[in-house]
Amino acid sequence: MHNIFLCYANLRLVEARQLRQDLVQLGQSVWMDKPSSLSDRETSIEALGLPPGLQHQKVIFEAIAESAAFLVHDSLPLRNSSYCTSEFEYARRLGIRVAVITDPLLPDDHWDWSWVMRADREALQALTDLLDERLDLALAHLRLSAEMDRGSAEQTSRVRRVLSPAARHRLADAKMLLAAEVALNAPRISDAQRGHALRVVDHERSRIQDRRRLGIAAVGLILAAVVGTLFFLRAEGRHQDEARSDQARASSLRFARQATDLLGSDTEAALTAARHALSLDNKVTTRETLQRVLSRREISVLRPIPIRNYSSGAVSADGSRLVFNYGRGLVVLDASGTLLGDLPLSSPIGSQQVTFVSPTQVLAVLRDSGRLVSIDLGTEAVTQLSDREVTAFAQGSEGRIWWADEEGTVGFVDSSGEEVPVLGDQGTVLALEPGPELLTLLTDDDVVRRFSVQGEQLTLTWETDLATIRTPPARTESPDSPEMWRTVRNLGQIESVRNSLRAPMLLPCGDRTQVMLSRRQSLWQTVHVELDAQGRPTSPFSSGSSMWGAACLPTGNAFGIGIMNRAVTSLPSSGWVPVGVSRPSDSNAFSTVATRDGGSPVAIAYSSGRIEILAQGAPLSRSVGGAMSAAVLPGDQVLLQMLNGDLFAVSLDSRVPATAVGHLADPLSPLVVATSRGAIGFAGNAVHQLGPKGIIRTWPQGGAVKGITSTAEGDRVVATLADRSLKVIDLADGHQTSLSSPDTPAGDVLTSVAMDGDHFYGITDRGTVIHAAATDGRLLRSIEGVATSVCVTPQHRVVVVGSDGSVRLFSSSLEQEAIKEVSAQPQSLQCNRLTGDVMVQAELGAVALSGRNLELRQVVPDARGELQISPEGTRAISFVPFERSHSGTVVDMTTLRSRASKGDPVPAPGAISISSETQDTLAQLATWRPLG
Numbered sequence: 062m063h064n065i066f067l068c069y070a071n072l073r074l075v076e077a078r079q080l081r082q083d084l085v086q087l088g089q090s091v092w093m094d095k096p097s098s099l100s101d102r103e104t105s106i107e108a109l110g111l112p113p114g115l116q117h118q119k120v121i122f123e124a125i126a127e128s129a130a131f132l133v134h135d136s137l138p139l140r141n142s143s144y145c146t147s148e149f150e151y152a153r154r155l156g157i158r159v160a161v162i163t164d165p166l167l168p169d170d171h172w173d174w175s176w177v178m179r180a181d182r183e184a185l186q187a188l189t190d191l192l193d194e195r196l197d198l199a200l201a202h203l204r205l206s207a208e209m210d211r212g213s214a215e216q217t218s219r220v221r222r223v224l225s226p227a228a229r230h231r232l233a234d235a236k237m238l239l240a241a242e243v244a245l246n247a248p249r250i251s252d253a254q255r256g257h258a259l260r261v262v263d264h265e266r267s268r269i270q271d272r273r274r275l276g277i278a279a280v281g282l283i284l285a286a287v288v289g290t291l292f293f294l295r296a297e298g299r300h301q302d303e304a305r306s307d308q309a310r311a312s313s314l315r316f317a318r319q320a321t322d323l324l325g326s327d328t329e330a331a332l333t334a335a336r337h338a339l340s341l342d343n344k345v346t347t348r349e350t351l352q353r354v355l356s357r358r359e360i361s362v363l364r365p366i367p368i369r370n371y372s373s374g375a376v377s378a379d380g381s382r383l384v385f386n387y388g389r390g391l392v393v394l395d396a397s398g399t400l401l402g403d404l405p406l407s408s409p410i411g412s413q414q415v416t417f418v419s420p421t422q423v424l425a426v427l428r429d430s431g432r433l434v435s436i437d438l439g440t441e442a443v444t445q446l447s448d449r450e451v452t453a454f455a456q457g458s459e460g461r462i463w464w465a466d467e468e469g470t471v472g473f474v475d476s477s478g479e480e481v482p483v484l485g486d487q488g489t490v491l492a493l494e495p496g497p498e499l500l501t502l503l504t505d506d507d508v509v510r511r512f513s514v515q516g517e518q519l520t521l522t523w524e525t526d527l528a529t530i531r532t533p534p535a536r537t538e539s540p541d542s543p544e545m546w547r548t549v550r551n552l553g554q555i556e557s558v559r560n561s562l563r564a565p566m567l568l569p570c571g572d573r574t575q576v577m578l579s580r581r582q583s584l585w586q587t588v589h590v591e592l593d594a595q596g597r598p599t600s601p602f603s604s605g606s607s608m609w610g611a612a613c614l615p616t617g618n619a620f621g622i623g624i625m626n627r628a629v630t631s632l633p634s635s636g637w638v639p640v641g642v643s644r645p646s647d648s649n650a651f652s653t654v655a656t657r658d659g660g661s662p663v664a665i666a667y668s669s670g671r672i673e674i675l676a677q678g679a680p681l682s683r684s685v686g687g688a689m690s691a692a693v694l695p696g697d698q699v700l701l702q703m704l705n706g707d708l709f710a711v712s713l714d715s716r717v718p719a720t721a722v723g724h725l726a727d728p729l730s731p732l733v734v735a736t737s738r739g740a741i742g743f744a745g746n747a748v749h750q751l752g753p754k755g756i757i758r759t760w761p762q763g764g765a766v767k768g769i770t771s772t773a774e775g776d777r778v779v780a781t782l783a784d785r786s787l788k789v790i791d792l793a794d795g796h797q798t799s800l801s802s803p804d805t806p807a808g809d810v811l812t813s814v815a816m817d818g819d820h821f822y823g824i825t826d827r828g829t830v831i832h833a834a835a836t837d838g839r840l841l842r843s844i845e846g847v848a849t850s851v852c853v854t855p856q857h858r859v860v861v862v863g864s865d866g867s868v869r870l871f872s873s874s875l876e877q878e879a880i881k882e883v884s885a886q887p888q889s890l891q892c893n894r895l896t897g898d899v900m901v902q903a904e905l906g907a908v909a910l911s912g913r914n915l916e917l918r919q920v921v922p923d924a925r926g927e928l929q930i931s932p933e934g935t936r937a938i939s940f941v942p943f944e945r946s947h948s949g950t951v952v953d954m955t956t957l958r959s960r961a962s963k964g965d966p967v968p969a970p971g972a973i974s975i976s977s978e979t980q981d982t983l984a985q986l987a988t989w990r991p992l993g
Contacts, residue, residue, distance in 0.1 A: 062505070062675050063090045063091060063092040063124065063127065063128045064089045064090045064091065064093045064128070064129050064130065065084060065089055065090070065092070065128060065129070065130050065131075065132050066091075066124055066125050066128035066130070066131050066132065066152070066157075067080065067081055067084075067091050067092065067093045067132050067134065067146050067151060068131065068132065068133045068134065068139070068145055068152075068341040069133075069134040069136075069139065069145075070091070070134075070136050070138035070139035070142055070145060071138070072136070072138040073134060073136045073138060073139070073622055075271070076134065077093065077134050078093075080134060081093050081911065092124045092127075092128060094121055094124075098739060107522045115887075119866070119882075120150075121148060121822060125148060125151055125152050125155065125157065126155055126157075129157075129158065129678040130157065130158045131143075131148075131149070131152035131157045131158065145195065176512070186321055187298065192707035193985075211491045235499065238520070241814075248283070252735050308839075313684045322388065341912035356748050365604050368655070375415045375416055375417050375423065377417040377419075377420045381420055381932075382395065382401075382415070382417070382420045382421075382438070383392070383394060383395070384415055384423055386410050386415045386425065389795065390403065390404050390405040390406045390410075390422070391403075391404040391406070391410070391415070391436065391438070392404070393438055398539070401438075402438065404436070404438065404441055404442065406436075408423045408427045408428075408429060408430070409427070409428045409429065410426065410427060410428060410441075411425070411426045411427065411428040411431070416454070416455065416456055417456075418435065418456055421437060421438045422436065422437055422440045423435070423436050424436075424454060424456065424462060425439065426454065427452050430450070430452055431449075431450030431452075432445050432446075432447060432448065432449075432450070432451070432453055433445070433446045433447045433449070433451045433462070433464055433468070433474075434446060435462075446462060446464075446478070446480075446482055447464055447466075447469070447474060448480075449464065449467075449468075449480075450466055451464045451465065452465050452466060452467055452489060452490055452491065453465045453490045453491060453492050453493050454493075455493050455494060455495055455511070456495075457473060457495030457496070457500075458495070458496070458497045460475065460476030461474065461476070461477075461495070462474045463493055463495045463500070465487065465490035465493055465502070467489070468485075469485060469486050469487040469490070470482050470484065470485050470487070471483060471485075471487055471490065471500075471502065471519075472484070476546075480879070481517055483497055483517055483518075483519050484512070484519055487502060487504060487510070488504040488505060488506060488508075489504060489505040489506055490502050490503070490504055490505075491503050491504065492567045493567065494567040494574070495536070496514075496515070498513060498514055498515075498991070499511060499512065499513060499514060499522075500512045500514050500519060501567050503567050503576060506528075507526065507527040507528045508524060508525070508526050508527070509524070509525045509527060509567075509574070509576060509592065509596065510523075510524045510525075511523050511524075511596055522596075523595055523596035524577075524596065524598075525592060525596040525598070527590055534875070539608075546780065548935055565593035572590065572593065572634075573591055573593055573599070574591070574592045575589065575590075575591055576589070576590045576591075576592065577589050594665075625644055626724060646815055669928075682867075692740035692742075693750070694710075694739060694740060694752065694753055698710055698753045700722075700740050700753070702725065702742070702750060706724050706725045706744075707721060707723075707724050708721070708722050708723040708724060708725065708751065708755060708756075709721055709722065710753040710754070710755075713942055717989070722753065722754050722755035723755030723756050725742055725749065739751050740752070741755055741769055741778050743766040743768075743769050743780065745765065745766070746761060746762050746763070746765055746766065747759050747760060747761050747763060747766070748762065748766060748778065748780050748788075748790060749771060750792070758795065760780075760788075760795070760797060762780060762782060762788060763782070763786075764782045764783045764784050765782065765783040766780050766781070766782060766783075766813070767781050767782065767783055768780070768781045768811075768813075768814075769781070770813065770814050770815060775790060776791065776792055776793060777789055777790060777791055777816060778790045778792060779814050779815075779816055781811050781814060787800040787811075787814070788797065788800070789816070800821075800835065800838055811823045811824065811825060811826075812824050812825065812826050812849075813848075813849070813850045813851050814851070815851050815852050815853045815859075817853040817857055817859075817873065818835070818857075819834060819835045819836055820833075820834070820835060820853075820873055821833040821834065821835040821838070822851050822853065823851065824848045824849060824850060824851050824860055824861070826848065827844050827845075828845070828846050828847040828848050828863070828864070829843055829844065829846065829848070830843065830844045830846060830848050830851065830861055830871075830875065831843045832859075832874065832875045841874075842874065842875045844875060846861075846863060847863045847864045847871075848861045848862070848863050848889050848911045849862055849863060849864050849889070850862050850889045852890055852891060852899070853892060854892045854894075854897050854899065854912035855892075855894045855895075855897050855912070856897055856913065857873050857911075857914060858870055858871065858872065858873070858878070858912060859871040859872070859873065859875065860890060860892060860899050860912070862883075862889070862890045862901055866882050866883055866897065867880055867881065867882055867883070868880070868881045868883050868901055868910060868915060870892070870912075870914070879912075879914050879915045880915070881910060881915040881917075883901050883903060883908050883910075887900045889901075890902065891928055891930050892912065893912075893930050893939075893954055895935065895954065896912075896954060897911070897912035897913065898910065898911065898912055898918060899911070899912050900928055900930065900937065900952070902928045905919055906920050906923045907928055907952070908920050909921070915923040921973075922934040930954065935954055937952045937954055
């Protein structure tokens, strides 16, 4: 077992080797992969059938698993390497301790899009952790330098041998980052060591003042911060003398101020290094003290904000502040999206909506106790307002904060902090909306109650049972396709409010009250009921998309934001009317909406580690949402299926705009390429034949369709239904044949099927390969294993890919003929009926194997998404679903190279770039540069 696994890019081999040497000198055992070379390439292809960089993939993963820590030598080549990022993700999944050496010379624009910054909060916290105690260069520097002052010639020589690597190479800043943890727990240092440290800091400061170089500035800042932290903690944690503690604290602040004064306001890389240094310490007092010193400068922080998994957000009444709840704390932004603070909390916050009381004060509910608290964003003070377990809360007039608890009691906390209960036995209140003279409640039994408020007296004015209100069919509107209608059950038949996507909303607009409930049936939808001043419904209706937020405009109308189509919509009494759609984003969900600047809407989105302010009084740009899957059609056409179910036909000629061609009712169903007759898709209880003009033909089924596949010849499609029965569809004449599910063990469900003449092959959810007669479903043979997908070659051979990284070749009677180890994480495979090749999709690229003996033909590292081969077998598209750029790679299946279209400009890297920014061009395609 090794202490450290060193992850690096080949272009940084010299620096990585030196780092490894330095770590070994400090007593570490380091595992470092050898670089790829010509000899490696020849050996790997001949012996293992894999390209350079993949030849030791299993060995690499085993080394990561056996290492105590994962050290990333960060660089631009590493961030662009799929191999390095996959190793990083693997280490994260194993829970191995991770640390990053950050290059202080990385340009600002690259840092913004660093793969490190895309990690979640836990990973970012782990990146600032240190490896182990023996990597304490800072303490070693102090100790050994003190020995140099009074030691022998032998000691002096040993000190110089240890410190010389840091002097010869630009790794001092990285080693200082790796130094602090032990320094914080080290024994008390001597006066001689402290004096030497002071001389080191003074020397570094004078060098920085003389040379003013960015890298040295970062080193000086880190050195000052670490040494200052060391002194402060020595004084606070281990020194008993109070006077010495005060002196150390003053020294810490002085060093930090001196270091920050040496930096220019635009020295973002040095500030980034400082943030890492300041995050190394688990002592909150020290970190906060030093951070407050740094925060006095005007620092432009990184955007997008690299924290994910927000549960709620809010905008202050004046629009000057935005706050986001990520459970363990709050992130505060100004109206331009600049980070003002990240407020960690000792007790996590629940998922209820955070509410502004003032621009510097918010309300929230603690997740563990259910207590209502007030949080001051300036002083970071948390004040408990109630001892009750709160289910809903809102700010009212006259400084009152209204609440409802688990026992059905409703009350408020007045401006003096006194808790006043006013109502009882209201059931579970999910939402409440207080006004100057009215209070509206929504309970979990779909009842809305309105009370008049006079002091502490509440009088019921009306009560409406929403379950008795029938709503018309949900209406979904797309900017570029015909209106689609979906049937929605009446509100009383919809599942419980407790299963809603997020908390129901009560939204008063003038004398009307908007009630919005997000429910899940076949997909998320929002049921909307508008109640007049007497509680009578005026315009109940349902939207075809779940709404995640709403606000009231000065005109009396409301507007909301939807999760599926990401549309910002207006809510007049006639129903949902699109008023704009967000610009393209990798966010698949919206958080909250509000009004500001005289009523202009503000929509906030968060997902995948990003926060996006979508509108601040400016017109919203237009988008069709995220693409979910793609299928290659005859005639250089690609069919895109969007998140909201819309279908778009896109030409490989980048000059031809995409066109909307239809809609599938279930947006969660992928497309499958079948034959030259077009693509095959399934939605709900039907199978559809799709072409460049939309749906060509539909085959209704007797139950829900769980999956479809095509035969090797491409003339038939096999649909697997929920009851495990099979339907074989002949694409030539449209005839359907029912086939009983093969005699599989009880409880097994078929997850992948293929047909070859009268032979039927399938994979069960237990990984078993079965061979059955296609005429009657009679089981002929089964092989237990870890198979995940199956296909049949034109030579009537059966190919199976397994989760263990193997691809196996069988005869038509399931006699094994060959096996090939391909990848640690293969995902799917397809058989090319034109060339007979087998294409295996893996995380590190598409691997082409011979369908005769599984010999390696080619690896296409750029094709890392879902692989779809065109009907005639001449090209394939590798498509990554849900990506912000909706990118993919077009591959020539005869040469196994991606290619550029003739006469079309070749864009920057991004195989298929789909742009959705303008109305006249909803999508465009362009192919990558040739592989070479």
